[in-house]
Amino acid sequence: MDMKSGSNLEKMLAAGHFAVTAELGPPKSADAKAVSKKCRYLKGIVEAANITDNQTAIVRMSSIAGGVLALKRGVEPVVQMTCRDRNRLAMQSDILGAHALGVRNLLCLSGDHQKFGNHPTAKNVFDIDSIQLIQMVKEMRDDRLFMCGEEIRNTPKAPIVEPRMFIGAAANPFADPFAFRVVRLAKKVEAGADFIQTQCIYDMDRFREWMRQVVDRGLHERTAILAGVTPLKSAGMARYMRDNVPGLSVPDSVVERIAGAKKGSDEGIAFCVEQIEELKEMEGIAGVHLMAIEWEQKVEQILEATGLLPRPKVEADEAPEEG
Amino acid sequence: MIVAERKPLDEIQQSLEGCKSVLVAGCGTCVTVCMAGGEKEVGVLASMLRMRAKMDGTELDIREATVQRQCDREYVEQLAELGEECDAILSMGCGVGVNYATEVLKTVRVIPALNTRFYGANVDEGVWSERCGGCGECIVASTEGICPIARCSKSILNGPCGGSQDGTCEVDPEIACVWQLIYDRMDSLGRLDKLEEILAPKDWSKGRDGGPGTTSREDAAAIDRGEASE
Structure with missing residues (x-):
């Protein structure tokens, strides 16, 4: 089968396996070892790990640099790219560079507003939005053109060498207006999203209702939907997620369950395992995006408990060319 | 309209350092309507500056004038005579007014007293909200x-x-x-x-295409020249 990017994630999904992605937040420093340490927890047990792009608008090691470090340590990266910090020139140039360095998955995001981060007086960019970014990455890959319409070649005689990304996008079934959430997903699919990672799910009823709409529109057949889950470490974290994180829905029953348990962290993991078990059976779900925030060491335990280990093997590809 | 807010008094006072005479110049259009820099606000700011100067024991001659628009030459020129006698004009016009007064009056320093915020509408009593970028x-x-x-x-x-x-x-x-x-x-x-x-990426060059945005109307120029228009 012809691959769009040839990434491990793409191959696993194409082979029909239930895919697993994780999240790897780069350090708030130039410490490459911090990336290596997280890679040790994730290597061989997930198809790919998302390398976040200045998440919550806090400056961190760049997602492309973090992604290349991860790649060298045996973890395939999904490089996240937000519209907050770059205009269309910077984005395209970074996408060329990311491909040249071996990156094959790119997640296109709007980005958290700078107000939430550690440089609230910064000027945001938002030259294009996440849907337009998806379109741009797809046109670069499939039409081999820059956004301006020029061919992706160094000189008129040089070969066209286009960046080939497996294109991801986010979907948040818990934001409003609820009736429009599936429409926005449809727009992302139309724009060219090959896979979707959802906001983390705590409100399974609402998620189930959203997935019903997704399946009704047949969107699950045009894109691979990876359901987002984040294990809760404590009742305090559950309350924080409920009260302080925009665009998230945490039912009181979930908070009470964690709060009432003998050990909140064990209960958080048990709840996460139950969620994954349910998602594995849900129509239209192609995999799970397990975001163990600063808790990467628990990923293996959770996947083990859900019977998702060992990961199936797909045909190995030669390592992407560098330089 | 263009909506603006007055700068903090400390900042205004700091920017007037070294001035012994100042013309506080209001504008009778947008900033009058949004109650930031009209005749009334000129009076209030002038009084506050006089009071501060008195408390600090510094010499400061404050004069007041408000013109219809600081963005039209014929009105800005009305500030010339009073302004030229002063060390500076403290403009209570929007950013356009400050720039244009600087350009037209040439020899006098023009200092802003307002922060120009946005193009907005008066959505409630005393409330203005942005509606156009x-x-x-x-x-x-x-x-x-x-x-x-x-x-x-x-x-x-x-x-x-x-x-x-x-x-x-x-x-x-x-x-x-x-x-x-x-x-x-x-x-x-x-x-x-x-x-x-899907809405296509925006062409930002229409608003920020290098240098200041400029627009011209031949029909308006013709009227100014006294030529008959259709």
Whole structure:
């Protein structure tokens, strides 16, 4: 089968396996070892790990640099790219560079507003939005053109060498207006999203209702939907997620369950395992995006408990060319 | 209208350092309506500066004048005589007024007393709210008269983003999510199907194409020259 990017994630999904992605937040420093340490927890047990792009608008090691470090340590990266910090020139140039360095998955995001981060007086960019970014990455890959319409070649005689990304996008079934959430997903699919990672799910009823709409529109057949889950470490974290994180829905029953348990962290993991078990059976779900925030060491335990280990093997590809 | 707010008094006082005589110059148009720099505000600011000077024991001659518009030569020139006798003009016009007074009056220093905020409407008593981003190419035909460039925190053309909840923006619960407003408007007009279309990337060069934006009208120039128009 012809691959769009040839990434491990793409191959696993194409082979029909239930895919697993994780999240790897780069350090708030130039410490490459911090990336290596997280890679040790994730290597061989997930198809790919998302390398976040200045998440919550806090400056961190760049997602492309973090992604290349991860790649060298045996973890395939999904490089996240937000519209907050770059205009269309910077984005395209970074996408060329990311491909040249071996990156094959790119997640296109709007980005958290700078107000939430550690440089609230910064000027945001938002030259294009996440849907337009998806379109741009797809046109670069499939039409081999820059956004301006020029061919992706160094000189008129040089070969066209286009960046080939497996294109991801986010979907948040818990934001409003609820009736429009599936429409926005449809727009992302139309724009060219090959896979979707959802906001983390705590409100399974609402998620189930959203997935019903997704399946009704047949969107699950045009894109691979990876359901987002984040294990809760404590009742305090559950309350924080409920009260302080925009665009998230945490039912009181979930908070009470964690709060009432003998050990909140064990209960958080048990709840996460139950969620994954349910998602594995849900129509239209192609995999799970397990975001163990600063808790990467628990990923293996959770996947083990859900019977998702060992990961199936797909045909190995030669390592992407560098330089 | 152009909406502005007066700068903090300390900042104004600091920027007047070394001046012994100042003309506080108001503007009779936008900033009068938004109560930031009209005749009344000129009077208030002038009194405060006089009081401060007295308390500090410094010598400061404060004069007052308000013209119809600081963005038209014929009115700005009215400030010349009074202004030239002073060390500086403290303009209570918007940023346009400060720049244009500097350009027209040439020899006098012009210091801003206001922070120019946005193009807005008077939405409630004493409340002004931004409604246009002055981007140079209006796209609100696609969003049924509601501007996401000016009113969405991320200027998203294909919203709402994942931070829209209960009709408010993730940035601040006091901010209405403009994409919720657009959605509701489309819904009420029976035009929700339009929201399935992807809006193309914006041509920002229409608003920020290098150097100051300039527009000219030959018909207006002809009238000025006394030529008959159609």
